[in-house]
Amino acid sequence: MKWLILLACCALAPALTYAQSALHFRSTAHAGLADGEAGGAFLLQTIDGVSKGPWFLGGGAGLDYYRFRSAPLFLAASRDIRLNDKNALVLFLNGGTNLPVGLGGSPPFSNARLTFHGGEYFSGGVSWLLGMHGHRGSGILFSAGYEIKKLRESVNSTVVPCANGANCTPFVAYYEYLNRALFFMVGYRF
DSSP: OHHHHHHHHHHHHHHHHHSSSOOEEEEEEEEEEEEETTEEEEEEEEEEEEEETTEEEEEEEEEEOSSSOEEEEEEEEEEEEESSSSOEEEEEEEEEEEEEOSOOBOOTTOOEEEEEEOEEEEEEEEEEEEEETTEEEEEEEEEEEEEEEEEEEEEEESOEEOTTSSEEOOOEEEEEEEEEEEEEEEEEEO
């Protein structure tokens, strides 16, 4: 994962250094819905970073309730394609880690202990920026995209009853959850 983030930074660095304008701070806040095989769920994201010309590079964090509640932490890259002075299409790609939030514990009537571990997070898509008069680059964003988030779970059993009445050896089982969803978000960029 660290190599992926380093590779993305190295790939985008030349584009940021050769653009014609100065670096500008930019922040975006989104709220939306994710929908996939596991149903629909609410999600929030905030992304902060720097832009130079049409390019943007920053970091983001979110709260994603799709299937399992988790907090994606990611590197965000995007490129604006200007349609006119106010409006633009924005192509974006995000990648990072997905951390579990409030998951784990012991299921009722069980002697097992559930532990969730983080996994990878990727998302990408397109946004339409409806710009504000007199504020180039700021405005309302309507976004649509696709996300992949992974979580890992380990189930530690302390004592397992056997058929002959004795206790068998405890076991550990590992599960990996791959969650894929389409998302639609509305946000504000300034």
